[in-house]
Amino acid sequence: MRLRVTPIGEPLTGHSAPVAGVALHPGGELIATSDDTGLIRYSTGVEMSGSPYTMTLAFHPDGHLLASGGEDGVVRLWDLSGVPAGELKGHDDVVTAVGFHPDGHLLASAGWDHSVRLWDPVTRMPVGDPLTGHTGRVAELAFHPAGHLLATAAKDGTVRLWDAGTGQPIGDPIPGEGVAFLAGRLVIVGPDRLARADDEVITPEPVSGLTTRGDVLAAVNWDGSISLYDLSATPLARVTGHTGVVQALALGRSLMVSADDRGEVRRWRVDGPPGELPGEPPDEPADRVARLRRSLVTLQHTHAVARRVRDDLHRRLEERDDLVRRLTARVEELETRMTSAVVARRLTGHDAPVHGVAFHPRGHLLATADRAVRLWDPVTRDQLGDPLPGGPVVAFHPGGHLLAAACADHTVRLWDPGTRRSFGEPLTGHTGPVTSVAFHPSGDTIATASADGTVRVWDVVMGRQVSERPGTRVAFAGADLVVGATAACGHLVATALPGGAVALENRRTGARRELTGHTSDVRAVAFDGTGELLATGGGDRAVRIWDTASGAELGVLTGHTSAVNGAAFHPDGHLLATTSDDCTTRLWPTRLGGHAGPAEWAGA
Secondary structure, three states, X not given: OOOEEEEOOOOEOOOOXXXXXXXXXXXXXXXXXXXXXXXXXXXXXXXXXXXXXXXXXXXXXXXXXXXXXOXXXXXXXXXXXXXXXXXXXXXXXXXXXXXXOOOOOOEEEEEOOOOEEEEEOOOOEEOOOOEOOOOOOXXXXXXXXXXXXXXXXXXXXEEEEEEOOOOXXXXXXXXXXXXXXXXXEEEEEOOOOOEEEOOEEOOOOOEEEEEEEOOEEEEEEOOOOEEEEOOOOOEEEEEOOOOOOEEEEEEOOOEEEEEEOOOOEEEEEEEOOOOOOOOOOOOOHHHHHHHHHHHHHHHHHHHHHHHHHHHHHHHHHXXXXXXXXXXXXXXXHHHHHHHHOOOOEEEOOOOOOOOEEEEOOOOOOEEEEOOEEEXXXXXXXXXXXXXXXXXXXXXXXXXXXXXXXXXXXXXXXXXXXXXXXXXXXXXOOXXXXXXXXXXXXXXXXXXEEEOOOEEEEEEOOOOOEEXXXXXXXXXXXXXXXXXXXXXXXXXXXXEEOOOOOEEEEEOOOXXXXXXXXXXXXXXXXXEOOOOOEEEEEEOOOOEEEEEOOOOOEEEEEOOOOOOEEEEEEOOOOOEEEEEEOOOOEEEEEOOOOOOOOHHHHHOO
16 A cells, blocks of 8 residues: 555534535635535535535635536535525536536536536536537536546446537547546546546446546445555555445545545545655666656647647637727727717617516626517627517526516516526416516515516526515515515615606615606616616606716607617616617617716717
């Protein structure tokens, strides 16, 4: 035995169910574990509630995020304090494996729906199409240390390799049931449950699971013990101690963590690496030559990979520089246009009065609705795809992965704006037209109001109604549900009054004022993201802009030829979108990255 593995303290406590997931923080001390109840625990004592049967965990390479996956098909992100940092929805079944690219720019997930998906962990958006080809549940995945390859293993008895940059398959499927990378070499667990690298057996006995770190492989044996090996299949250590079946294993620089089906989590100190323990006998010359030959082969392979990575990086840098040049020219063009006058750009395509309007939280999509919902690129003004069923009320989820649309049958449907697929069953219960929809800032619930006189609150994931009260309008002021309001932003609430006035209320101070100027009923009310500006529109065809601090009218935007029904500010404030009975949507520029001042609005 060439590694010294010793237990550290008593087993970690806190889990009362089988532990299915273990991850080690890159810093080497923090441990994350998960069990069949959905409980996720940090070794610091912080606890989170993840998917039912949370079976897979992975830390981001820089350590600021933890990814988890489980039975509900959702990949969840968490910060180190246990606060949710986002949800990635796309799998149709259990998520069985998650893993980050070595440089952290990609997150891969795999599941029982036979697919592998790539995500951008910053934007929380999918990257490319799902990787398909497996005909069984995908159970494991692993990135090559250089990052150019992704390997996956499924219950169809195959291991597949993918280009991590393009998502394209590489070569033919390889027989196997498990996969990992060891010192840059592909390790496959074959049908006989032996682990092999380049057809060389590494584990001389069948294994039920394995993990790697550098040039050391740790495997769970069928008898419940854990064995450590190097690339030459030399046994480095054998560990026993669990009273249950070991289900999860993680290996770090000097720490190994194992967990079993009785909820027991054990820590082990690993003294090494191989060949560096004090007092070890010197290698024989033949051993040194063999090791140097293996190192040379690995070095040649790594050099070839580095050349490919370098060439790909140069290509991407050239594409980036070209994109920056084109974007700079576009920005200069837009700035020139926006500083000259406030001129609306028209979006045409609706064949009925347009009511609903909402920007995606990232600002790259605009949703408008009449008897159907249309998605637009607000920069190019191009309509994206065919209309979705629904309308005339729309709202985006705070995370941007769902779009809510009221329908003519008095229901509200949820759509994935990226895949254009429906999410769950329609929210049914209203007996009259739905007049407003609002997501809670947490995204967990959605409130709907109807002409039937009821406001209903629903659980977004389960699609179940959780409460009901009287009302025909609804909004959220922060986390507070506001019934009867037309719009809310933080502590500010705006309500349209009969005759064309708008009541502006500061719920923090209790101050209230009326904004007058419209000559007919107000139908559209919207705050910008800061709450400093309020846009209103109504039957007099005008859009009025107000300063919320002073109540002063900053200007009037004219151009619609019929009543204005809806208004929404772009998340960064550089655009205002308005909809009308004239079957158009208009985009009004408000300066890049900020608002137009009173002079610009007044000159509109």
